[in-house]
Amino acid sequence: xxxxxxxxxxxxxxxxxxxxxxxxxYSRLKGHKGIYKWKDLIASSLMGxxxxxxxxxxxxxxxxxxxxxxxxxxNPLVNGFRTxxxxxxSFGWAWYVWIICQILDDLxxxxxxxxNHTVRFMWAAHVVHHxxxxxxxxxxxxLSWTAMIYKPLFYVWLPIIGFHPEMVLVCLGIESVWQxxxxxxxxxxxxxxxxxxxxxxxxxxxxxxxxxxxxKNHGAILNVWxxxxxxxxxxxxxxxxxxxxxxxxxxxxxxxxxxxxxKSIWKDVKSSKTFTEAFMYIFGPPGWSPDGRSLTVKQxxxxxx
Numbered sequence: 348x349x350x351x352x353x354x355x356x357x358x359x360x361x362x363x364x365x366x367x368x369x370x371x372x373y374s375r376l377k378g379h380k381g382i383y384k385w386k387d388l389i390a391s392s393l394m395g396x397x398x399x400x401x402x403x404x405x406x407x408x409x410x411x412x413x414x415x416x417x418x419x420x421x422n423p424l425v426n427g428f429r430t431x432x433x434x435x436x437s438f439g440w441a442w443y444v445w446i447i448c449q450i451l452d453d454l455x456x457x458x459x460x461x462x463n464h465t466v467r468f469m470w471a472a473h474v475v476h477h478x479x480x481x482x483x484x485x486x487x488x489x490l491s492w493t494a495m496i497y498k499p500l501f502y503v504w505l506p507i508i509g510f511h512p513e514m515v516l517v518c519l520g521i522e523s524v525w526q527x528x529x530x531x532x533x534x535x536x537x538x539x540x541x542x543x544x545x546x547x548x549x550x551x552x553x554x555x556x557x558x559x560x561x562x563k564n565h566g567a568i569l570n571v572w573x574x575x576x577x578x579x580x581x582x583x584x585x586x587x588x589x590x591x592x593x594x595x596x597x598x599x600x601x602x603x604x605x606x607x608x609x610k611s612i613w614k615d616v617k618s619s620k621t622f623t624e625a626f627m628y629i630f631g632p633p634g635w636s637p638d639g640r641s642l643t644v645k646q647x648x649x650x651x652x
Contacts, residue, residue, distance in 0.1 A: 355520035356527075363527050367484040370531060374483075381481070382532065388485040390599040394475060395488030397601060402495065410499040410519075414512035421507045429509070437509035445518075448510045449568075452502065452518040456567035459501040461578060463494070464562045464644075470633045471608035472497075478604050480591040482554055487530035492605050522567045526550075536582065545570050548582040555588045558651045561644045593634075 374382035422429045422437040429437035438444045463473035472494035479486045505515045529550035537546045545566045553564040563580035566572050573579035596607040612628060619625040620637075627635050634643040642650070 355517065356523045357520070359524045359527075363484070363487075363524070366528075367488075370484050370533065373533070382483050383485065384481055386599045387479055387481050388483075390601060390604060391479060391485045391489040393601040394492075394604060395490055397492050397605075398490035398495070401492055405495045409496060410502075410516065411512065413499050413503055414506045414515055417503050418506035418512050422509055431509045433508075435509070438511070440511070440514070444510070445514065448505065448514050449518045449521060451505055451510075452515065452522055453566065453568050454572055455502045455505065456522055457565050457572035457576070459498060460565035460567070461562075461576075462501075464565065465632050467608075467612060467631055467633045467635070468629050469494070469497070471612055474592055474608045475604055477554060477592050478596055480589075480595070482530065482532045482551060482588075482590050484527065484530050486554070487527040489604075525568050541570075541581075543569060543571060551588060552580050552582055554590050556591050556593055557586060557589060558644075558647050559586070560588070561593075561648065 371383050371388075374380075418437075422431050424430075431437050438448075460473075463469045472491040475491040475494075476486075476489050479489055502515060502519065506512045525545075529545065529547045531547050532551060534547035536548050537544070540546060541549065545564065545568055549564045549566075549570060552560045555561070560580055563578055564570065564573055565578055570579060594611075596604050598604060598607070615628040616625045619628055624637050627637075632643040632645070634641045634646070636642075
């Protein structure tokens, strides 16, 4: 499986590490003490190391196994050609097929990211990435140890319809590299690129706890999906952004960061009086409560309006 070896994120890692170190040094030389905090950077790095250890295992037994199995099942060999069960020849390796695959990969990421923010048990995994109160390349390392288990389910439709699994895995790697590059507050708005790309300033909105910015800008590379599906919010220079999450874990312990929201879900489920309440505490939006003790993002934004 060449795609497990030819991974853009793997080959780009030295450059990304240099960028992180350069940003750290630059912030210190400029006296921007709010950009990096050592305890926060160490916590993010440890989360990244944990994800790095788990990632090869998950990619082999979840992503690759799922993608290749789906591809073989839905695109069997017929007279020497991969033929999709819907009757057409499966997609090859032409340059335009790569572009289409990358665009559809981006659409998959959009819905994965959006559900990560709007379904509580998925938010329990994704909250790890948002838990830092700083926005820098170090924050890009703060990765969930559990989200990678269900993430492939949002991309498996690509090999099902005929994209080769190795192509999908490479596109996922390209997506990951771009996502890393977004995590810096030093990059200004990028003029016309802002009209179609997710840029650092747009992703900065996604990491904000400001009510008007919550659950916005879910795209990975393109912002077209946010514009189409109503989750787009432009960066406003007049708004001072506060980073992190509404309910912070208040800890630099990687295990607390990784599990705190799961513990909160369990606590809420135990206190529920009906099956419906228990269900909503798990599958409803973060902040849902039967009596209004806590509010969802939509309710908070409605109040703001």
